[in-house]
Amino acid sequence: MKRFEIYKNIRKRAVIFGLPISLFALMMVAILVSLLVIIFSFSFGMVIGILIFNAGLYIALTRINQNPQLFQMAKAFPRIISNKRNSGFDYEQD
Numbered sequence: 001m002k003r004f005e006i007y008k009n010i011r012k013r014a015v016i017f018g019l020p021i022s023l024f025a026l027m028m029v030a031i032l033v034s035l036l037v038i039i040f041s042f043s044f045g046m047v048i049g050i051l052i053f054n055a056g057l058y059i060a061l062t063r064i065n066q067n068p069q070l071f072q073m074a075k076a077f078p079r080i081i082s083n084k085r086n087s088g089f090d091y092e093q094d
Helices: 021-040 044-066
Strands: none
16 A cells, blocks of 8 residues: 655745746746847857856856845834824824
């Protein structure tokens, strides 16, 4: 009789080649553009340059995925935490 393991990581994001779906889509668009450039330019140097660019892009995207704090511009916590509704009126004097 077969034994099946319980899949416990159901809340994790979908990953393809170590990248989330959005970054994988960005990588695929870059590869398609690279293929178009390779097809329409008959230069060996261009082919090598595009291969190096795609490898560098993949490495950069995996590093960004592993360390997302690099591009976090907003602060983690708000300045004020309150349960009051915001009415839109300003009672401060100018």
